[in-house]
Amino acid sequence: MARKTDAAPLLDVENLTVRFAVKRGSGWGHKSYLYAVDDISFAVKRGETLAIVGESGSGKTTAALAIARLVNVYKGKVNLDGTDILHLEGENLRQARTKVQFIFQDPYSSLNPRLRAEAIVREPLDSLSNKSDKECKEIVNRLFKAVGLRPEQLRLFPHQFSGGQRQRIGIARALATQPELIICDEPVSALDVAVQAQILNLLRKLQTEFGLTYLFISHDLGVVQHMCDSIAVMYMGKIVEHANRLSLFNNPLHPYTAALLSAVPSVDKKRRESAKRILIPGDPPDPVNLPSGCRFANRCPVAQAQCSELEPDLKMVADGHRIACHLVDEDAKSPL
Numbered sequence: 001m002a003r004k005t006d007a008a009p010l011l012d013v014e015n016l017t018v019r020f021a022v023k024r025g026s027g028w029g030h031k032s033y034l035y036a037v038d039d040i041s042f043a044v045k046r047g048e049t050l051a052i053v054g055e056s057g058s059g060k061t062t063a064a065l066a067i068a069r070l071v072n073v074y075k076g077k078v079n080l081d082g083t084d085i086l087h088l089e090g091e092n093l094r095q096a097r098t099k100v101q102f103i104f105q106d107p108y109s110s111l112n113p114r115l116r117a118e119a120i121v122r123e124p125l126d127s128l129s130n131k132s133d134k135e136c137k138e139i140v141n142r143l144f145k146a147v148g149l150r151p152e153q154l155r156l157f158p159h160q161f162s163g164g165q166r167q168r169i170g171i172a173r174a175l176a177t178q179p180e181l182i183i184c185d186e187p188v189s190a191l192d193v194a195v196q197a198q199i200l201n202l203l204r205k206l207q208t209e210f211g212l213t214y215l216f217i218s219h220d221l222g223v224v225q226h227m228c229d230s231i232a233v234m235y236m237g238k239i240v241e242h243a244n245r246l247s248l249f250n251n252p253l254h255p256y257t258a259a260l261l262s263a264v265p266s267v268d269k270k271r272r273e274s275a276k277r278i279l280i281p282g283d284p285p286d287p288v289n290l291p292s293g294c295r296f297a298n299r300c301p302v303a304q305a306q307c308s309e310l311e312p313d314l315k316m317v318a319d320g321h322r323i324a325c326h327l328v329d330e331d332a333k334s335p336l
């Protein structure tokens with residue numbers, strides 16, 4: 001096991017690859033594979049937030065499920081707190097599971113409608129910890145308060161709460177086992193804008209209070225702009241750009257990132273007036289029959305002949321800024 005230091009990342013993902021066998025045509029014995037996550041590597045420091053951003057089908061949820069061992073991994077490594085969690089079994093796996101918890105997108109379908117709020121929050125404690133009944137009750141009471149719910153609401157059922165309150169229950173539940181890493185998969189996409197801000201503020205407060213590390217998944221760069229330390233942009237199973245928040249927002253290098261960013265309304269008036277919306281034409285390619293070369297080439301406004309021949313590697317061009325595009329080199333200038 002690696003030595004744990006403050007400088008070591010809490011989560012270190014190397015060459016993670018997840019593929020699904022898919023049926024195509026009627027031929028016997030012909031298996032095709034969809035590489036939902038294709039050889040991605042990244043690390044998240046303890047107490048920080050990495051946002052994973054990309055449009056529908058880019059592989060965000062599959063990557064998160066793989067990290068929580070909820071889907072089979074084809075290749076790669078997932079180190080959590082210095083332990084390779086993909087090879088754990090039995091008691092060691094149970095221990096590791098307490099350290100990673102999920103907050104899901106839909107607070108309506110992710111809570112069991114037949115359980116009272118207190119039982120929902122307590123459930124992971126009963127299945128993953130050896131705590132006494134008294135300890136469990138105390139933890140649930142504390143968490144209810146921490147997420148801004150009232151003690152008398154403990155006995156209510158999910159349908160008696162609003163969407164935002166339900167997401168608070170989901171957050172309390174995720175915190176029950178005192179996890180270190182919380183995977184937030186589109187945690188505010190199903191909520192009204194005003195409620196979104198409240199939940200994002202709550203997540204930030206809890207991060208400081210409990211020293212949490214977040215993997216924050218969203219299709220919307222606007223949602224993550226006040227929420228993350230760094231951002232990985234995914235397209236068709238690949239990370240195409242990865243940088244710290246300021247670097248990515250001030251100097252987006254990949255044409256896909258630039259297009260996503262151009263859709264985010266800026267709070268800065270000057271920037272808002274000068275900003276041009278970059279539209280991405282066409283559809284993503286068939287994920288089972290990927291083209292050769294850059295996966296973004298059929299939609300890229302600056303694609304060149306070489307782009308369809310050779311797949312660009314994800315390379316480091318400036319301090320911590322990684323980019324997969326043939327037209328970007330060490331000088332880190334946008335090709336747009």
Ligand SMILES: Nc1ncnc2c1ncn2[C@@H]1O[C@H](COP(=O)(O)OP(=O)(O)OP(=O)(O)O)[C@@H](O)[C@H]1O
Binds near residue numbers: 020034219
């Ligand atoms: N169990 C599965 N079997 C086959 N294909 C799958 C499976 N789960 C996901 N996929 C495919 O893998 C790709 C990535 O899906 P994933 O759900 O990870 O994307 P996502 O980025 O989370 O999208 P969204 O924003 O819509 O949630 C998609 O092409 C999807 O159809």
Ligand code: SF4
Binds near residue numbers: 295298325326327
């Ligand atoms: S490699 Fe070519 S097609 Fe791909 S993003 Fe860069 S310029 Fe566009």
Ligand SMILES: [Mg+2]
Binds near residue numbers: 060061
């Ligand atoms: Mg998803």
